[in-house]
Amino acid sequence: MSLDTANRKVVLSVKDLHTDIKTENGVVHAVDGVSFDLHNNEVLAIVGESGCGKSVTALSMLKLLPKRVSKITQGSVMLGDLDLTKVSDRGMRKIRGKRIAMIFQDALTGLNPVHRVGDQIAEMILIHEDVTKRQAHQQAIRLLDQVGIPNASERADRYVHEFSGGMRQRAMIALAMALEPEVLIADEPTTALDVTVQAQVLEVLLEVKERIGSSIILITHDLGVVAGMADRVLVMYAGRIIEEQSANGLYHNPMHPYAWGLLNAMPRVDEVLSDHLASIPGAPPSLIEPPKGCRFASRCPMAEPVCEEVYPEVIRVARSSVACHFADRPDWGRALWNAEVMS
Amino acid sequence: MSEDDILVVENLTKNFDVGRGQMVRAVDDVSFSVKRGETLGLVGESGCGKSTTARLILRLIEATSGSVMFEEQDLLKLPTNEMRRLRRRAQIVFQDPYASLNPRMTVRDIIGEGPLVWGMKANLDDRVAEVMTRVGLNPDWAKRYPHEFSGGQRQRIGIARALALDPTLIICDEPVSALDVSVQAQILNLLTDLQDELDLTLIFIAHDLSVVRHISDRVAVMYLGRIAELGTRDEVYERPSHPYTRALLSAVPIPDPVTERNRARTMLEGDPPSPLNPPSGCRFHPRCPIAQQVCSEVEPVLGSEAVGHPVACHFAEAIPQV
Ligand SMILES: Nc1ncnc2c1ncn2[C@@H]1O[C@H](COP(=O)(O)OP(=O)(O)OP(=O)(O)O)[C@@H](O)[C@H]1O
Ligand SMILES: Nc1ncnc2c1ncn2[C@@H]1O[C@H](COP(=O)(O)OP(=O)(O)OP(=O)(O)O)[C@@H](O)[C@H]1O
Ligand code: SF4
Ligand SMILES: [Mg+2]
Ligand SMILES: [Mg+2]
Numbered sequence: 001m002s003l004d005t006a007n008r009k010v011v012l013s014v015k016d017l018h019t020d021i022k023t024e025n026g027v028v029h030a031v032d033g034v035s036f037d038l039h040n041n042e043v044l045a046i047v048g049e050s051g052c053g054k055s056v057t058a059l060s061m062l063k064l065l066p067k068r069v070s071k072i073t074q075g076s077v078m079l080g081d082l083d084l085t086k087v088s089d090r091g092m093r094k095i096r097g098k099r100i101a102m103i104f105q106d107a108l109t110g111l112n113p114v115h116r117v118g119d120q121i122a123e124m125i126l127i128h129e130d131v132t133k134r135q136a137h138q139q140a141i142r143l144l145d146q147v148g149i150p151n152a153s154e155r156a157d158r159y160v161h162e163f164s165g166g167m168r169q170r171a172m173i174a175l176a177m178a179l180e181p182e183v184l185i186a187d188e189p190t191t192a193l194d195v196t197v198q199a200q201v202l203e204v205l206l207e208v209k210e211r212i213g214s215s216i217i218l219i220t221h222d223l224g225v226v227a228g229m230a231d232r233v234l235v236m237y238a239g240r241i242i243e244e245q246s247a248n249g250l251y252h253n254p255m256h257p258y259a260w261g262l263l264n265a266m267p268r269v270d271e272v273l274s275d276h277l278a279s280i281p282g283a284p285p286s287l288i289e290p291p292k293g294c295r296f297a298s299r300c301p302m303a304e305p306v307c308e309e310v311y312p313e314v315i316r317v318a319r320s321s322v323a324c325h326f327a328d329r330p331d332w333g334r335a336l337w338n339a340e341v342m343s
Numbered sequence: 344m345s346e347d348d349i350l351v352v353e354n355l356t357k358n359f360d361v362g363r364g365q366m367v368r369a370v371d372d373v374s375f376s377v378k379r380g381e382t383l384g385l386v387g388e389s390g391c392g393k394s395t396t397a398r399l400i401l402r403l404i405e406a407t408s409g410s411v412m413f414e415e416q417d418l419l420k421l422p423t424n425e426m427r428r429l430r431r432r433a434q435i436v437f438q439d440p441y442a443s444l445n446p447r448m449t450v451r452d453i454i455g456e457g458p459l460v461w462g463m464k465a466n467l468d469d470r471v472a473e474v475m476t477r478v479g480l481n482p483d484w485a486k487r488y489p490h491e492f493s494g495g496q497r498q499r500i501g502i503a504r505a506l507a508l509d510p511t512l513i514i515c516d517e518p519v520s521a522l523d524v525s526v527q528a529q530i531l532n533l534l535t536d537l538q539d540e541l542d543l544t545l546i547f548i549a550h551d552l553s554v555v556r557h558i559s560d561r562v563a564v565m566y567l568g569r570i571a572e573l574g575t576r577d578e579v580y581e582r583p584s585h586p587y588t589r590a591l592l593s594a595v596p597i598p599d600p601v602t603e604r605n606r607a608r609t610m611l612e613g614d615p616p617s618p619l620n621p622p623s624g625c626r627f628h629p630r631c632p633i634a635q636q637v638c639s640e641v642e643p644v645l646g647s648e649a650v651g652h653p654v655a656c657h658f659a660e661a662i663p664q665v
Contacts, residue, residue, distance in 0.1 A: 049523035050494075164614045194388035194550065196611045199594040203610070221523065224553075224596025228603040247600045265528035267557030269580070269595040270602065275535055277557070279528035283493040 008039035011182050011215050012061075012100075017075035019053075019060045026288040030056040032239035034075075038183065043209070043216045045226040045247070047262075048236035049284060054219045057236075058185045062102055063092050079183070098128050101176035105188035107168035111160045111175065118144065118156025121175050128179050143174040146211075147204050166197035170204060180212040187219045202229060223266055227251060235259050238284050238295035245320040255322040258296045294325065302326050348412075349512060349544050350377040350400070355409035357395055367618050369395040371568040373409075374645075377512070382538065382545040384559030384576075386552055388591075388615050391565040393548045397514045400546075401435055402426060413512070431461065434505035438517035440497030444489040450475070450500055451485035457508045474503040477540075478533060495526035502533065506541070514546040519554060531558060552595045556580050564588045567626040568618050570645055574652035584650040584659045587627050625657065633658055 019031040031053045038044050046054050059065045061077045061084060077084040079099060087095065096102075104110045112120055121140035125131060131139070137156070145152035147170040160168055169189055176184055186205065190198040202225065209216055218229055226233055226247065233250045235243040235258065243256040254260040264278035282299045285291055294300070297307040304325070312325045353374045359367040370392040377383045385393050398404045400411050402418055411418040413433060418426060437443040444453055454471045463470065472482035478499040489497055498518060505513050515534070519527040531554065538545060549555050555562060562579040564572045564587065572585040583589045590609045597603045611630050616622055622629050628638040637657055645653045649660035 049525060166614050194615070195552070195594040195596075196388065196590060197614055199608065199610060200612075222596065223524070223598040224603070227598050227600045228596050230600075251598065251600055262524055263598065265524045266598055267531070267553045268597060269553040269556055269592060270597050272556060272576075276532050277528035279532050280525035281529070283495065283526065 008042065010037045011040050011079070012038040013076075013078040014057075014061065015076045015078070017057065017060060017077065018073045019056050019065070020071050020073050021056065021065070022069045023288075028287045029239055029290060030287055031060060032287070032290070034236075034239075034241055036234055036241065036244065038215050038217060041209075041213055041215055042231040043206075043218055043229050045218045045220065045230035045233045046236055047219075047221060047223060047226055047233060049221060049262075051284065051287075052236045053239045053287075054236055055187055058102065058187050058217065058219060062096055062100060062185070063087075063089070064096075064102075094128075097124055097176075097181065098179045099181050100183040100185065101179070101181040102185045102187065103169070103172045103176045103189050105191050107160055107163075107165075107172050110172045111168070113160055115159075116157050117160055117163070117171050121156075121171075121178050124175060124178050140174075140178070143178055144171065147171070147174045147177075147208065148200070149174070164197075165193050166201055169193065169201045173201075173204060173208060177208050177212060177214075181214055183215050183217065184209070185217045185219070188221070189218075190225065191220065191222070198225070205229075223251075223263065235262070238290060239287050240295065240323065241314075241321075242296065242324070243320070243322045249320055255317070255320065255327045256296075256324050257300050257302050257326075294323075302329070345376070347378045348376045349379040349414065350546075351410075351412040352376070352396075352400065353410045353412075355396065355399055355411065356407045357392075357399055357404070358407045361619070365619055368568050368621055369618055370399060371621075373565075373568075373570055375563050375570065375573060377544055377546060378560075379511075379544055380538075380542055381560040382547050382558055384555035384562040385546060385548045385565065386550060386555045386562060386591075387565035387571075388550060390567075390615065390618065392568040392618070393550075393565060394516055396565075397435060397516050397546065397548060400514065401430065401433055403435075431457070431508045432510050433512040433514070434508065434510040436498075436501045436505050436513060436515045436518050438520050440494055440501055440521065441489075443501055444497060446489055449486050449488060450480075450492075453489070453500060454485075454503045454507050457504065461508065470507065471503075474506045477506065477537070478503045479529075493526075494522055495529055498522065498526075498530050499533070502530075502537070506537070510543070512544045512546070514548070516548045517550070518547075520549065520551065527554070534558065552592060564591070567615060567621050569626060569655065570653070571627065571656070572652070572654045573645065578652045582650070584652070584654045585627075585656050586631050586633055586658075590630075590632070625655070627656075633661070 015035050017031055017034045021028040021030050034057055048054055060072055072085050118140045121143055122136035125136040125139055141153045141156050144156055149155050149167060149170055163171060190201050220226060230247045233245060233247055234241050237258050243259045254263055261278050261280040267277060280299050285295055293308040293310055294312050297303045306325055312323045314321050314323045315327055355370055355373045357370040359369055361367055373396060387393055399406045406419055451471050454474060455467050458467055458470055471485055475482045480499050519530050537543060547558050559576050561575050563570050566587050572579060572588045583592055590611045593609045609632060613630055624639040624641050625643050628634040643655045643657045645655040647653050
């Protein structure tokens with residue numbers, strides 16, 4: 001968590017990414033100018049409420065969105081000196097799994113239900129590496145064993161629906177990590193799991209990451225999970241990043257009023273706060289015709305007329321950044337939220 | 344039944360016959376009581392029997408055995424017509440605000456359905472407007488359909504529907520699980536306010552232990568169809584005495600990087616077993632970090648002797664408190 005990213009190599013760099021999605025109601029600007037760097041061996045979390053564009057950001061990077069309805073309209077995704085937005089479909093097939101892998105909330109998105117789990121991992125190894133079938137199968141079993149699947153050699157011959165929720169996520173981690181990719185994108189990997197199983201799976205994820213030295217983009221809406229896992233955090237709101245900080249910085253010194261509200265809206269298992277939680281009124285704006293000013297303005301207790309009119313540019317403060325006209329007045333924001341809680 | 348108990352559940356059991364002579368023991372000999380005006384939290388992992396317990400209490404499904412005393416009557420023995428009368432006073436709010444509201448009915452019809460069934464035709468619109476205002480919905484929206492509302496608003500509609508008949512007890516089955524944190528906070532605050540204003544009794548079902556701590560006066564922890572521990576909020580969260588409660592609490596991530604990374608964690612192995620064939624003796628024994636021989640042989644009873652509040656563990660008093 002105190003991992004200093006200043007001196008670390010950047011493995012992946014996203015610049016001004018825009019992704020549109022066509023829907024019945026109009027074009028959704030699901031990702032609307034997202035930029036960030038992922039450093040070597042770090043865990044970078046993306047948090048934000050449902051529909052803010054976390055998954056579309058991830059799927060855009062891997063070009064996994066359906067072409068028929070979606071389009072990256074602007075920006076770049078640099079993996080080393082390769083711009084993924086310009087790579088062909090065939091090219092992407094060589095990169096996915098090998099250099100960037102992804103795990104999903106639902107294992108049935110990541111694993112094929114009609115193939116044995118072990119065969120899928122072996123197949124992946126066979127495609128990319130110069131090994132025999134037997135060796136690939138042995139390696140698959142070893143991988144399943146490493147992610148804590150009991151009786152791995154016997155389970156390798158089973159199908160994904162024969163696995164429990166926790167086992168499925170472990171198997172997906174084994175598949176994703178099989179080729180030791182530089183980057184792993186985990187989109188809500190434990191959201192469907194019970195907490196006791198979630199704790200196991202997160203531990204496995206960190207273990208595997210340390211062993212192969214990759215970097216992780218962890219997408220989640222659970223600020224507790226982020227606190228335990230992330231070095232740095234991006235807070236997304238309505239298609240944009242509104243704050244970026246080290247995990248410590250964000251939790252102890254959130255700069256954006258939305259980040260502050262979010263952190264104080266969460267009840268805690270280790271203490272009782274007040275009777276009333278900070279609650280952010282209203283709901284996020286539509287991404288079809290987003291407001292021209294700050295997208296949080298209609299819900300923000302600090303908002304002034306300028307907020308409705310002008311989009312706040314991202315301000316860099318040391319190694320953090322924030323997009324708010326009044327980011328230099330965090331205490332004021334807090335006082336307003338507090339007043340809101342009391343009322 | 345003590346005077347201030349509004350609900351007393353005794354030895355409630357539900358076996359689902361799933362064919363081939365197999366039984367799912369979804370709820371197994373569960374007993375607890377709820378005092379008038381309090382919130383009882385019911386927590387536990389997926390499949391432990393929380394929703395089944397709720398459905399049994401409201402008789403949405405029939406119990407295999409046991410009793411449910413509500414306002415001094417055994418609901419499980421009441422003839423249907425009297426049951427309907429009492430059911431007015433005990434309502435339920437479901438998890439999924441999308442699935443639990445009929446998409447072809449207006450908000451007015453959804454909220455007004457209950458009162459209409461009870462012959463409250465006069466002033467129906469006033470009644471609907473009144474409960475809509477109470478839950479923070481603009482009464483001018485009464486003619487709209489559920490899909491025109493956000494998730495949080497739909498959950499408010501669900502709560503308004505439950506309130507329309509002036510219930511004394513509301514069972515909330517995962518009412519905020521589908522909502523984002525900021526909206527979840529709105530609904531939790533609303534429930535707290537409603538409870539104060541209307542003197543409601545709540546049974547609040549959730550798998551999120553942080554939410555349950557926030558809202559509950561007392562808490563029951565369930566594991567595989569049984570209650571493992573039952574106590575006041577502080578007893579359960581500050582002095583957890585069942586090894587399962589402790590493991591569960593230690594697995595919940597805390598939104599503070601310093602605390603979260605420096606805490607001791609009891610890591611449980613494996614997944615919760617199937618209620619088709621619950622383990623012998625203590626159901627938790629295959630995953631329990633302190634299990635002894637006796638645990639696999641003798642089922643521990645839910646007793647208060649060891650630590651002062653009910654815990655079902657042979658070694659409850661032996662666990663050092665931190
Ligand atoms: N296939 C699709 N078709 C139409 N709209 C889509 C599609 N995928 C995403 N969207 C829209 O794009 C926006 C961003 O969605 P995205 O899935 O990235 O959100 P998210 O942050 O991952 O949310 P969640 O926490 O619910 O997973 C939303 O408004 C969503 O409705
Ligand atoms: N109609 C049914 N037929 C057979 N088994 C059932 C039925 N309803 C529930 N069960 C089983 O009973 C057990 C308890 O289910 P229940 O829905 O009460 O759990 P829960 O604690 O509410 O879980 P969740 O947190 O997932 O909502 C589960 O094993 C479930 O599969
Ligand atoms: S009775 Fe035994 S197995 Fe069950 S919780 Fe207590 S120590 Fe663990
Ligand atoms: Mg998503
Ligand atoms: Mg349930």
